[in-house]
Amino acid sequence: MRIVDLIVKKRDKQELTTEEINAFVEAYTIGEVPDYQASAWAMAVLLNGMTSRETTDLTLAMANSGDTLDLSGVVEIAVDKHSTGGVGDKTTLAVEPIVASTGLPVGKMSGRGLGFSGGTLDKMESIPGYRTDLTEEEFLAQLKEVGVVLTGQTGELAPADGKLYGLRDVTGTVPSMPLIASSIMSKKIAAGAQRIVLDVKVGVGAFMETQEEARELAEIMVEIGRLAGRQAVALISDMNQPLGIAVGNALEVVEAIETLQGGGPYDFREHSLEVATHLLVLGGKAENEEAARQMAEETISSGAAWEKFRQLVEVQGGDVSYIDDPSKLPKAKLIETVKAERGGYLAEINAREVGETAVTLGAGRQKKGDPVNHAVGIMIHRNVGDQLAAGDDLFEIHAGDEKTLQEAKQRVMAAHVWSDEAVEPLPLFYGVVK
Secondary structure, eight states: OOHHHHHHHHHTTOOOOHHHHHHHHHHHHTTOSOHHHHHHHHHHHHHHOOOHHHHHHHHHHHHTTSBOOOGGGTOSOOEEEEEOOOTTOOHHHHHHHHHHTTTOOEEEEOOOOBTTBOOHHHHHTTSTTOOOOOOHHHHHHHHHHTSEEEESOOSSBSHHHHHHHHHHHTTTOTTOHHHHHHHHHHHHHHTTOSEEEEEEEESTTSSBOSHHHHHHHHHHHHHHHHHTTOEEEEEEEEOSSOSSSEESHHHHHHHHHHHHTTOSOHHHHHHHHHHHHHHHHHTTSOSSHHHHHHHHHHHHHTSHHHHHHHHHHHHTTOOTHHHHSGGGSOOOSEEEEEEOSSOEEEEEEOHHHHHHHHHHHTSSOSSTTOOOOSSOEEEEOOOTTOEEOTTSEEEEEEESSHHHHHHHHHHHHHHEEEESSOOOOOOSEEEEEO
């Protein structure tokens, strides 16, 4: 079949067959479809959408375009979680050990930060020696023996998605719901997890800025999971303000450690327990959410979750002395606490502005391949709805030099919006899609 015929068919709002989608993905993966044709096809999908069946076919075709992991040979059930990206979202660092410490295996392949959203691998690499390049054989062996893995993408997983994602980024086709959903789910399916919890962020610090968009994406991904024979649940969570206090790699590792040891900020702890609760129900460890929540809380109070995190770090080559004594983790040259210039109620803490400021400090990448400074970042000490007096601690900048520190102070101060009237706190979640 001719690729131009598939472009025309989608342009004219017709439904592509499974065979046509498979043929397009296969030809594009091996280089037989030039970028200009793939761009035209992606734009047609953006403008005219796809049915659930088409989106699932696209997802499976991309998942099968390269290596796939079969976890059934090493564990009975493996669960995974995916976040659509956020500021201060170090949830994986807490959720994985909580769930794995109950005996439910968690095998996760994570990414690096690009743009204002931090990357899980960058955070873990704050710990000297921690390996994020496990082979497929190492991944499977560790999942079987230890029950928890947190590494980078293994082998050639979903190469069609990698090619298409790069193309979408430069052709204005990133916002397509079917292309976003198939990109996320193709990697999850290729990585082998049978049960998946999706954390779909919504707000100014997320790709989905409205609840309607977030719910649409959540519903599409859950439906893909169902049609592909996977069980998926999607949580729609707030990203109008940073999650937790810490924004920055080593700072976020410290906050995750504190949370696993029974402390940590309330919102981050609650968020992690909620995600863990749904994973434990999906994985069959608990009959209902109430029992799962209790189980998750007990892993923290008993120390089991913390011990599982130590085991994860140790087995992947990390120096556990750095997490046993977090003061050894990288520290910024300059640290300054900024105080409130006025009293009142916090009406907004713009998550995107905070995240982008952290990138300018060096905590993230402005383009692929940029080095990351693990020490720098921002500590946001307040939440929307808090009442403050002039002179109260507001936030903290961790910088590598005076110039970036001063610039960050101005930007983060401007990200805080005040009100003279009382303001309702933001919810952590807006809904669940099952």
